[in-house]
Amino acid sequence: MKFFPLFFFALLLWASAHSVSTAWSGIDSATSEPEIPVARVQEIARVVDPDFRTFGQPIENREFWENFLTAEIRQELIQSAESLLDQPLPPTTDELFLDFSRTGNRTRWQRVAGQRRGRVDTLAIAECLENKGRFLPAFREVVEGLAEEPTWVYPAHDKNEQNFRGEAVTIDLGSSRVAWELATAVALLDGKLDPETRDLAIREIRRRVVDAFRLKLEKKAERDSWFDRTNNWNSVCLAGVTGAALAIVEDPEDRAFYIAAAEKLSQNFLDGFTPDGYCSEGMSYWNYGFGHYLSLAELV
Known part of the structure; x- marks a missing residue:
């Protein structure tokens, strides 16, 4: 059972005191100036909370974690993590990743990948609740397993297999989510x-998503199409990139860069709504896309 959504949105309520309000502005791709204005980055850097990393509190804040959620839910979360301790990390192979390009079947890889990725938050939450160190070895195993994967991009989003072969670093719905959760x-x-x-996790998050995003915006790597899309990809990927960056990036101006980028690029997502607020993607994608937009807004 995967508990990240419950954990995520519950912590979101606790995090409201840490948020920094910014004014949304449009994007002008025709300008020769840097896409993310230096002045705006510096302005945000002066007001962004230097202590905020993510929703919730670090494990050392025992008052927070010992009073977080009901006893019943806490026990359920811990038991869910306990059930993973005797189960080896489900293996993923090159053949499984390439299954989509060969057969069009995406579910076989996604089933295994979901089991692997789902351990990140399950084990982390349980350790924060219990604070005995029991779940740290299993968490380390997941980090090492994720680091060994050739890419965090979904096979269905890597149709030419450039990410798989290490010829490109694309940021998609899958890789941005893994980066944020990790x-x-x-x-x-x-x-x-x-x-x-810790260093392995941060290195892989930066290489695959956080640093890759900045290189793309600075025109040092190929731009991903979702930067300019008006659908759910824009808000979902931006939330993942920004959430990951704020969690691991230390320098105030670097942190401000990601906030400023989210501020500017997310306008494209909002432009996808009609004047009456209608979402042409339908209700489920409204939940998915706008839900991530709200999470992004709460982050910054």
Whole structure:
């Protein structure tokens, strides 16, 4: 059972005091100036909360975690993590990743990948609740497993297999989500993680998503199409990138860069709504896209 949505939105309520309000502005792709204005980055850097990393509190804040959720839900979360301790990390293979390009079947890889990724938040939440170190070795195993994957991009979004072959670093719905969940877990567990696990996780998050995003915006790497889309991809990927960046990036101006980028690019998502607020993608994608937009807004 996967508990991240419950955990995520519950913590969102606790995080409202940490949010920084910014004024949304449009994008002008025709200008020769940097896409993300330096002046705006500096302005945000002066007001952004230097202590905010992610929703919730680090594991060391025992008052927070010992009073978080009801006893019944806490026990359920811990039991869910306990059930994983005797189960090896489900293996994923090149053949499984390439299944989509060969057969068009995406469910076989996604089933295994979901089981692997689902351990990140399940184990992290349980460790934060219990604080005994029981779940840290299993968490380390997941980090090492994710680091070994050739890409975090969904096979269906890597149709030419450039990410799989290491020829490109695309940010998609899948990779941005993995980065955000893993970065959140690292931020919450920071003081309890061994340096090797922490450094490995941060290095992979930066390489695959956070640094890759900035390189694309600075025109040092190929731009992803969702930057300019008006559908759910824009808000979902931006939430993942921004959430991951705020969780692991230390420098105030670097953190402000990601907030400023989200502020500017997310206007494209809002432009996808008609004047009466209608979402042409339908109700389920409204929930998915606008839900992530709200999470992004709460982050910044």
